[in-house]
Amino acid sequence: DSGVTQTPKHLITATGQRVTLRCSPRSGDLSVYWYQQSLDQGLQFLIQYYNGEERAKGNILERFSAQQFPDLHSELNLSSLELGDSALYFCASSGRARDIQYFGAGTRLSVL
Amino acid sequence: AQTVTQSQPEMSVQEAETVTLSCTYDTSESNYYLFWYKQPPSRQMILVIRQEAYKQQNATENRFSVNFQKAAKSFSLKISDSQLGDTAMYFCAHYNFNKFYFGSGTKLNVKP
Numbered sequence: 001d002s003g004v005t006q007t008p009k010h011l012i013t014a015t016g017q018r019v020t021l022r023c024s025p026r027s028g029d030l031s032v033y034w035y036q037q038s039l040d041q042g043l044q045f046l047i048q049y050y051n052g053e054e055r056a057k058g059n060i061l062e063r064f065s066a067q068q069f070p071d072l073h074s075e076l077n078l079s080s081l082e083l084g085d086s087a088l089y090f091c092a093s094s095g096r097a098r099d100i101q102y103f104g105a106g107t108r109l110s111v112l
Numbered sequence: 113a114q115t116v117t118q119s120q121p122e123m124s125v126q127e128a129e130t131v132t133l134s135c136t137y138d139t140s141e142s143n144y145y146l147f148w149y150k151q152p153p154s155r156q157m158i159l160v161i162r163q164e165a166y167k168q169q170n171a172t173e174n175r176f177s178v179n180f181q182k183a184a185k186s187f188s189l190k191i192s193d194s195q196l197g198d199t200a201m202y203f204c205a206h207y208n209f210n211k212f213y214f215g216s217g218t219k220l221n222v223k224p
Contacts, residue, residue: 002156033212042116042203042214043157056210088155099145099207103157 003027006091006104014112018079021107025072025093031055032074033101034066035090043090049074081111116206118215125194126223132179133189133218135204142166144208146180148189151217152200160202163187194222 003026013019025032030051035043045058049068060066063081068074078085088108092101116137125131137146148160163171163180170178175195179188191198199222204215 035212035214040217042216043205043212044214045212048210050210058211090157092157098210099147100159100162101212106155 002102002104004091004093004102004104006089006107008107009105010108010110012110012112013081015081015083017081017111018077019081019109021076021078021089021091021109023074023076023091023093023104025074025091026095026102029093029095029102030072031094031098032068032072033092033094034060034074034076035092037088037090037106038084039087046076078109083111085109086111116204116213116215118202118204118218120218121216122219122221124221124223125191127194127196129194130190130192131194131220133191133202133204133220135187135189135215137185137187137204137206137213139185139206139208141208144206146178146187147205147207148176148178148187149203149205149214150198150200151203152197157203161189191220196222196224198222 005024007022033048034046046060048056066076088106090106091104144165146163150158161173175192177190201217203217206213
């Protein structure tokens with residue numbers, strides 16, 4: 001167990017809808033990262049937050065947004081969903097050694 | 113652009129033998145970190161090994177070792193005494209400036 005909790009594990013929704021994915025980092029970790037993994041592909045970095053502030057941005061679509069709350073949990077919001085958004089979404093957290101990430105089990109999103 | 117390339121989509125190895133997975137990366141920075149992650153069928157991302165670019169000594173973790181060639185921007189993973197539990201997707205990753213870049217992965221099958 002990495003200590004990073006992601007909910008829900010699975011999410012099935014329809015095109016055009018909006019969903020929220022939640023991530024609780026390891027206790028004490030200030031950094032949270034979000035990734036998208038489409039079928040049989042590598043992880044695409046979406047966005048990073050550090051102690052509530054956006055720190056780095058990757059290939060995140062304008063339809064997607066994220067935030068990190070004062071209790072350090074983070075949410076990834078996906079709106080106007082398309083079939084191509086179906087993927088595994090990972091959250092990871094890191095502490096003082098910012099290069100060492102601990103991954104959650106992921107949320108599998110299916111857009112029908 | 114910072115990219116990570118894994119040129120072997122799939123590899124097979126007999127149990128107890130040795131296999132080497134290749135990875136090349138592109139960066140203009142001198143200080144960065146490199147990683148190999150394992151993703152078994154459970155989809156959990158597991159850190160296998162980590163290398164700091166300013167360290168010339170190759171990292172080793174039990175049966176896993178790397179061959180880090182900084183000038184060639186090459187970072188291969190050697191798995192010795194392969195075990196059935198090593199069957200998984202293996203991702204090479206590069207970290208710099210708060211962003212992680214992952215390769216497309218190599219699917220490793222360990223055969224009994």
